[in-house]
Amino acid sequence: MSQADEARVDALVDELISEHPPQGTDNVEFWGAQYDKGLAWVWHPEGFGGLGLARKYQRRINSAIENAGGTTENRYLNLLGIAMGAGVLDAHATDEQKTRWLRPMFTTEEIWCQLFSEPGAGSDVAGLSSRAVRDGDEWVVNGQKVWTTLAHISKWGMVVTRTDAEAPKHHGLTYFIVDMEAEGVDVRPLYQITGEAEFNEVFFNDVRIPDANRIDAVGAGWRVALTTLMNERVAIGGNTVPRSSGQIGQALEVWKSSNSNDAVLRDQLLHLWAETEAARLTANRANEMASAGIPGPEGSTGKLAWANLNKEIAAFTVDMMGLEGTTYPDGYELTRPESFERHGPQKSFLRTRANSIEGGTSEIMLNILGERVLGLPGEPRVDKDLPWSEVPRG
Amino acid sequence: MAEAPTVSYAPTEELDLIRSTARQYLDDQFDSETVREFMMSDDGFDRSAWKELAGMGWLGLLVGEAHGGAGLSPTEMGVLMEEMGRSVMPGPFFASAVLATCLINEVAEDGEAADLLESLASGEIIGTVAAYETPRGWNLDDVATAATGDARVSGKKRYVLDAHMADLILVLADTGGGVGLYAVSPGDRGVTVEQVPALDPTRRIGKVRLDNVSARRIGSGDSTDAIERAIALGSALLANEQVGGCAAAMEMSVDYAKTRYQFGRPIGSYQSIKHRCANMLLKLEHAKSAAYHAVRVTDDEIEFSIAAPLAASVASEAYTWVAGENIQVHGGIGFTWEHDAHLYLKRAKASSLTLGSPQFQRHLLGEALEI
Ligand SMILES: Cc1cc2nc3c(=O)[nH]c(=O)nc-3n(C[C@H](O)[C@H](O)[C@H](O)COP(=O)(O)OP(=O)(O)OC[C@H]3O[C@@H](n4cnc5c(N)ncnc54)[C@H](O)[C@@H]3O)c2cc1C
Numbered sequence: 001m002s003q004a005d006e007a008r009v010d011a012l013v014d015e016l017i018s019e020h021p022p023q024g025t026d027n028v029e030f031w032g033a034q035y036d037k038g039l040a041w042v043w044h045p046e047g048f049g050g051l052g053l054a055r056k057y058q059r060r061i062n063s064a065i066e067n068a069g070g071t072t073e074n075r076y077l078n079l080l081g082i083a084m085g086a087g088v089l090d091a092h093a094t095d096e097q098k099t100r101w102l103r104p105m106f107t108t109e110e111i112w113c114q115l116f117s118e119p120g121a122g123s124d125v126a127g128l129s130s131r132a133v134r135d136g137d138e139w140v141v142n143g144q145k146v147w148t149t150l151a152h153i154s155k156w157g158m159v160v161t162r163t164d165a166e167a168p169k170h171h172g173l174t175y176f177i178v179d180m181e182a183e184g185v186d187v188r189p190l191y192q193i194t195g196e197a198e199f200n201e202v203f204f205n206d207v208r209i210p211d212a213n214r215i216d217a218v219g220a221g222w223r224v225a226l227t228t229l230m231n232e233r234v235a236i237g238g239n240t241v242p243r244s245s246g247q248i249g250q251a252l253e254v255w256k257s258s259n260s261n262d263a264v265l266r267d268q269l270l271h272l273w274a275e276t277e278a279a280r281l282t283a284n285r286a287n288e289m290a291s292a293g294i295p296g297p298e299g300s301t302g303k304l305a306w307a308n309l310n311k312e313i314a315a316f317t318v319d320m321m322g323l324e325g326t327t328y329p330d331g332y333e334l335t336r337p338e339s340f341e342r343h344g345p346q347k348s349f350l351r352t353r354a355n356s357i358e359g360g361t362s363e364i365m366l367n368i369l370g371e372r373v374l375g376l377p378g379e380p381r382v383d384k385d386l387p388w389s390e391v392p393r394g
Numbered sequence: 395m396a397e398a399p400t401v402s403y404a405p406t407e408e409l410d411l412i413r414s415t416a417r418q419y420l421d422d423q424f425d426s427e428t429v430r431e432f433m434m435s436d437d438g439f440d441r442s443a444w445k446e447l448a449g450m451g452w453l454g455l456l457v458g459e460a461h462g463g464a465g466l467s468p469t470e471m472g473v474l475m476e477e478m479g480r481s482v483m484p485g486p487f488f489a490s491a492v493l494a495t496c497l498i499n500e501v502a503e504d505g506e507a508a509d510l511l512e513s514l515a516s517g518e519i520i521g522t523v524a525a526y527e528t529p530r531g532w533n534l535d536d537v538a539t540a541a542t543g544d545a546r547v548s549g550k551k552r553y554v555l556d557a558h559m560a561d562l563i564l565v566l567a568d569t570g571g572g573v574g575l576y577a578v579s580p581g582d583r584g585v586t587v588e589q590v591p592a593l594d595p596t597r598r599i600g601k602v603r604l605d606n607v608s609a610r611r612i613g614s615g616d617s618t619d620a621i622e623r624a625i626a627l628g629s630a631l632l633a634n635e636q637v638g639g640c641a642a643a644m645e646m647s648v649d650y651a652k653t654r655y656q657f658g659r660p661i662g663s664y665q666s667i668k669h670r671c672a673n674m675l676l677k678l679e680h681a682k683s684a685a686y687h688a689v690r691v692t693d694d695e696i697e698f699s700i701a702a703p704l705a706a707s708v709a710s711e712a713y714t715w716v717a718g719e720n721i722q723v724h725g726g727i728g729f730t731w732e733h734d735a736h737l738y739l740k741r742a743k744a745s746s747l748t749l750g751s752p753q754f755q756r757h758l759l760g761e762a763l764e765i
Contacts, residue, residue: 381657
C-alpha cells in the first residue's frame, strides 16, 4: 500500500519536474502545476491540491523538488496562508470555497493574513469584540484588529467576529474570509522594536462580507479559530530543521569568527547547542508519531521550547560579540519588510523577544501543557459561562 | 579576604533633595516624547540641552570646587545617574560628566588639566573616553594604540561613547611602560571620528582613528592603576543608572499587570505574571544594594575593588532580565516601537557591555577576591 503510494508520488513529482523544469519556469507557474498535480498539500483530497495521502509524503515531495532546483519558498512568502489558512479551509470550508482560494494561495498570487487579536483580546482571543451583523446575503463588520502580520500585502484575511454578544464568549463567534481590498478596510503600519513594521492595525468600518465567505456555521467561529491556532503552533514549533541551523547556527558562526578560546563562553554555547538539539530531536520524534497517528505530549512542547531557546541564544550571541553587540548595523530607519528574512545577531536579539508572544504567549502555552496534556486542574475562570457582554474588562 | 565594612545606605536630606530635583527636572524636560526626538535625531542630543544641564550644575558634580564644580562624591552622582536611568536620558552625560571627568580626576597630577575640568564643568566642552579597540578588549592590556615619548598617538579606537559630539577625546594609549592618558580634539590633525549605528540609539557610539596625532599627555609614567580606578568608578555609577532603569521597567510591568484584563481578570492575578513581578522586585533590590554600596566605598581601595565589579555584574544582569520580562508582561504592545519598553531593553543590553560584560566584571571580582 505504502509502496504503491510512494511510487505514485514519485512518478507525479518526476512528471512535474520534467514538464516544468524548475530552472526555466516562473515560480508561480511551477507552484500552480504542483497544485494541479496534487503535490501542494498531499493530504488534501484530490482536486484541492492533494492526493488524499498521508502527510508524511509531503516531506518526500518537497525534498525532491528542492533537489531538482525548485523552491518551496512560497511557504515563507505566504506563511500565514499556507501554514494556517490551508488547514482551515481543508477542515471547514465548502468545495466552492476551497476551489476559489486554495490554488492562488499556494502560488502566492494571493497573500493571506490572520485577523484574530484585538487591542482588548490577545491571549483571551475568544473575548474579542469586532461585531458582524447580518444584512441579507451579507454581513456588516465593525471593529479593530491589531498585530496583523503582513496585512499590508494581503488579499485575504481570516477574521473572527462576534455575532452574538449575549452568548458565552466561545459561542457567539463567527469566522469569515475578508477581502482586504474591500471598502472600509483600513490597514495602518505598526512599527516594532526592531524599527520594522511586519505587523499592522486593521480597522473595519462597515465592511461588507458576503455570506458566501463565511467559514462553517454561524456561531461556530471558535471551533474554526482553534483549527487555525493549532496549525499556527505546529507551523512555529513543529518544523523539522537541520542540525546547527537557525539561531544556534548564527551563534556558532559568531563563535567561530571570534577565534575565541574563552572556556566560559564555549560552555554556554555548548549548553545552548545541547538544548537546541534536544528540542530538534523532539520535533523529529513528534513528527514521526504524528504521521503514524499517535500524537503524544512531545508534539506540544515545540513552540515553547523554540521561543525560550531563540531568546536565550540571541541574547547570548550578542554577549559573545562584546562591544560589537552594542552596534546596530541596520540602523533604526522605520521600514516595512515584505517577507521574513534572516537578521543579524543584534536584530535577532530584539526580534526574538516576540517569539514568546506571537502565536500564543509562553504563559498560555504552559497553561495548555499543564491543563490539556498533564490534566492539571484549571485556574479559576470567571468569564467562561457569563454572557460575553457581562465579562469584566477592567 | 577582607571583612565587609559596615556602611550606611539611608538617604540623607541632601540626597533626597538631589533625587527630587532631578526627578522633577527629568520628568519635565526629558519625558518620553523628548527622549524619542533626541533618539531619532542625527546627533542624539544637542548643545542647548547640554547648556541646560550645565545650568543645573550637573556637569560639574564630580569636579572640584576650585575648578568651578560642585565637588560632590560618587554617592551624590549615583542618585543623579539613577534618576537619569529612569528616564533613559539621552546624550553624552555619562561619557563627559562621569567617564571623562573621573579619568582626569584620577590621572591628572597637581592641578594639571584644570582648564579641561573647568570647561567640562561649565559645559563649554563635551568630553569622552576612547578606551577600547576590539569587541572584548576591556582589559587595559589589550590597548594597542601607541604613544611616543613626545606624545604622538596612533591607533584605531572603537565603541567610543558619543564620539561624534565630543570636543575632548581622552585616549588610552600604550606608552611602552604602561597605559597613559592623552587628550586630543576631533579637529586635531590626524583625528577622524565616525558615528556607528548603536543598538541603544539614546547613547551613541563611534570610531576614532588617530594617525600620528600630536596629543596632550595627562599624568605621567604608568597611569594604568589610576585609569582602572576611573573606569571602576564609571562602572559603579553606570550600575546606579541601571538600577534606575530597572526600577522604571519594573514599575511599568506592575502598573500594567494591575490594569490589563484578560479572561475577565487583571493579568496580575495570574501567578505567572504576579510571581514574575515579584522576582523583578527581588532582582531590583539586590541591584540597588550592590550599586549603593559601591558608590559609598570608593575611598576604601580594597573594598571598592570588590564592590565596583559586584555592582556592575549584579545590576547589569538585573536590568537586562527585568527589561526583557517587561516586554513579555506587556505582550504584543510591549514589542511595538511606540511603547517605551524597548528603550529600556536596548539601554540595558548595551550598558551591560559598555565597560565590560558581566562575565568580565566577575573576572575582575575574582582578581579582587584572589579566587
Ligand atoms: C510579532 C507578532 C506578530 C503577531 N502576528 C499576529 C497576527 O498575524 N494575527 C493576529 O491575530 N495576532 C498576531 N499577533 C498577536 C499575538 O497573538 C498576541 O500578541 C498574543 O496572543 C498575546 O496577546 P496580547 O498581546 O494582547 O497580550 P495579553 O494577552 O494582554 O498578555 C499580556 C501578558 O499576560 C499574560 N497572560 C494573559 N493571560 C494569562 C493567563 N491566563 N495566565 C497567565 N498569563 C497570562 C500573557 O502571557 C502576557 O505575558 C502577533 C504578535 C506579535 C508580537
